[in-house]
Amino acid sequence: MSKTNNAVIVKELMPPHSGYPVVGKNIAFAKRPYDESKLKVTEDFPLLVKVLYLSIDPYLRGRFDASSYDSYVPPFEQGAPVCGFAVGVVVDSALDQFKKGQNLIGLFNWEEYALVHKSVLQYVYPTPKGANLPLIDYVGVLGMPSQTAYTGLKLVGQPKAGETIFISAASGAVGQMAGQLCKAAGLYVVGSAGTDEKVEFLKNELHFVAAFNYKKEKPLEALKKYCPKGIDIYFENVGGETLDAVLSVANRFSRIIGCGMISQYNAKEPYPLKNIINIVKKSITFRGFIVSDYFHEYQKEYYADIPKLVHEKKLKYRIDVTKGLENAPDVFLGMLHGKNFGKSIVELVSE
Amino acid sequence: MSKTNNAVIVKELMPPHSGYPVVGKNIAFAKRPYDESKLKVTEDFPLLVKVLYLSIDPYLRGRFDASSYDSYVPPFEQGAPVCGFAVGVVVDSALDQFKKGQNLIGLFNWEEYALVHKSVLQYVYPTPKGANLPLIDYVGVLGMPSQTAYTGLKLVGQPKAGETIFISAASGAVGQMAGQLCKAAGLYVVGSAGTDEKVEFLKNELHFVAAFNYKKEKPLEALKKYCPKGIDIYFENVGGETLDAVLSVANRFSRIIGCGMISQYNAKEPYPLKNIINIVKKSITFRGFIVSDYFHEYQKEYYADIPKLVHEKKLKYRIDVTKGLENAPDVFLGMLHGKNFGKSIVELVSE
Structure with a gap:
């Protein structure tokens, strides 16, 4: 089986107030081969990550609206992958602060291997030391x-x-x-x-x-x-x-x-x-x-408080995990319809 | 001409969302004689003021609604005088902090001579020293x-x-x-x-x-x-x-x-x-x-800033003064309808 870089893409943006996105029309799974020549770090894309867990969140819905002026995040780019919070591992890096093999939390594309643009590096950081929690928790209880x-x-x-x-x-x-x-x-x-x-x-x-x-x-x-x-x-x-x-x-x-x-x-x-x-x-x-506008003010306190409560079993946290990137469009729609129970996560399983 | 203690009274409270108050039905001028035996300071009503200027304000409308739970101030009492911010002068006082002849700003009834209940004394204070402005300004530019x-x-x-x-x-x-x-x-x-x-x-x-x-x-x-x-x-x-x-x-x-x-x-x-x-x-x-919940935090700064700007003629302030307590109901309704221009004030002219 040859290596792939499959993705979930934004096929067609929607006029505002036009109901739910449609799988296949607005959001779709796309099979793509792994193309080493395109997955090279550059000055503009200084980081390549293998994506492990996707956080499936309601706010992403807004980025399918074609209107550009009335939302806090710009619309997605038509034809490009969906992008959201995720956990990944560094495959290649042109930056001193990120090393190959390091686990990261950040805004990554919904694709198996994602190049990260320098403009989103402000939202990318290593999994905190000392928390001693499984990686999935960074899009789950700590996400x-x-x-x-x-x-x-x-x-x-x-x-x-x-x-x-x-x-x-x-x-x-x-x-x-x-x-x-x-x-x-x-x-x-x-x-x-x-x-x-x-x-x-x-x-x-x-x-x-x-x-x-x-x-x-x-x-x-x-x-x-x-x-x-x-x-x-x-x-x-x-x-x-x-x-x-x-x-x-x-x-x-x-x-x-x-x-x-x-x-x-x-x-x-x-x-x-x-x-x-x-x-x-x-x-x-x-x-x-x-x-994202305020979390930096509370980040230190947060990573001190929450893992402690998790270890002490004082915090229950229900997650709803689906395996396979190909299921992400349906999981996203299911979450919007309230069909999930707890935090929706997609786990990418590559070969 | 015998002395009077005329008033503007709340005749009938209104169901919420029932339009404008009606002069004569909900709010009315009432001719009343001056009754010395009733105008005595007591423990519950330790202050008697002669009312000079009334501040006619939109928020008073809410107090004509009979609903009791959803407003920040309780409804008026049916049959009792309207009550709002006003300037007065002390006629009699059972309190050390207020002396006969002293000018006060506070929540006073819309009547010529008003007894002040102890529960509203927190909203009563002397005109600040040093501001050197006419009394009407305390319901006008400083009101x-x-x-x-x-x-x-x-x-x-x-x-x-x-x-x-x-x-x-x-x-x-x-x-x-x-x-x-x-x-x-x-x-x-x-x-x-x-x-x-x-x-x-x-x-x-x-x-x-x-x-x-x-x-x-x-x-x-x-x-x-x-x-x-x-x-x-x-x-x-x-x-x-x-x-x-x-x-x-x-x-x-x-x-x-x-x-x-x-x-x-x-x-x-x-x-x-x-x-x-x-x-x-x-x-x-x-x-x-x-x-009234927050002004105390800014009061000192306010009475330093605003009179200074007034004296320097850096602040224009348009007031709309009507003489005669008997006109207060119409002035109130006119203000609600936007017929006034600038701050509505009623000046009481007694004999």
Whole structure:
């Protein structure tokens, strides 16, 4: 069997508000031979990595929108591979700081062997020493979603013991970490998810005080029931009706951590919010953030805190691993549809 | 002519989203004799003031809503006088810190002679020494709306020279102050208002870079035209369509100062916002605040800065003064309808 450099590519960008990407049309697996002549490090591409694990994240959806002005990351390039957080190992390097055989975390293309452009090296760093965790954990329990939970809580949420936090998409990669960190800090933790199985996981395994299935209980009624003291912090992952309900029951001086709005990414019409006036009436802070803009402030503390909690088994972290790059398009779509359970990861198995 | 203690009273509270208050039905002038036996200081009401100038402010509208849970201030008491920021003079005092004849700023009832409950004394203080400004200025250029502009900019806006600020209701009491402070700090200042006369005032007297009449130009088109570098700070006074347009053209890391949403106070249906996802996409901070929660942090600096700017004639401040307590209900409604120009004040003329 000859060596390959298969990839998952962006076939066709989409107009905004045009629903879900379609496998085969917008995102597709492409079989490609390994071409040594093209995989050479240069001044512009000073690093070549073999990609090991892909982090499959909701924010990637935004990069399939052809609009260029209204997102924090530019659209993907049509015809080029998808690119996202991943774990890799150095195959060749023109840089002093990266050595052949070294394990890295960074923004890598969804291909078996990826050249890394110098412009993204700011997001590439070696797996931290001393953490002593398997490599998959760098896209799992220590990956970007967990960094996001940690950063959002420090930067916006500022949780205090005794407060109530509500987390939407709480069994997702960000939500489960946010919930457990807040439980450890003495908060009253409530979550929502889209299946009964996920709700049971939140209650029985992560020990949230309460959790509900938003497809069975209307968010407004549920929040009134499960958050008897109102909401002090909302970890916002879904937007739409849930956000509107939170605005309605939020307390004065509450904080909304604007992390994502997965219900809106594929909506053909945005949900028409009606309760935004509460931001003024209740002195609410609603702040959006992108982890890469702030994580450096918390990085040291993070790599001290989280591996310790993992080793002490104080942190449960559910991952949903699929083997084979060829499955990545379906895993991505499944994640957008909420079919995964926990953090979605694709493990590349090469020959 | 016998002495009176006429008042403006809250006749009937309103269900939320039920339009404008009606003079005679919800708010009414009431003729009352002066009754010395009732106007005695007690332990619960340790201060009696003669009220001189009333500050007529949009936020008072919220206190006519009968709902009790979703506003930062409780509803007014039916049958009791309206209460708001005002200037008064001490008639009698059971407290060491206030002496007969002393001028005070504070939350006083809309009546000629007002007893002050001990629970609001935290919002009552003497006119600062050294400012050397006429008393009316304490509800005008130095009043609560100016304090609001100052506090909103310090707490949320954090303006930096070269940035673009857009201010809605910019000729209003808060807006004109926010705009001039930002001009002085070297920002690119753009405003909107509801009449051509107000727009001319913003451009020709306050020297905003640009201003537009939102009744003649659609906010989204206007903002694209007048804010060529996008918006870094939005001083939010109106809500609705304007807020949605701002979310659309706002820059990454922009700040929205959630001060008021006058377009929504009387709306029978809230405006259905569609662009809130930009808070996440663009890392926007949208923070509501109430001046009384934060002004103490800036008070010293404020009373040093603003009178100095007034004396140096570096601050224009337009007020709209009406004489006679009996006119206060109409002035309040006129202000809600945008019929005033500048800060609305009622001057009490007693016998």
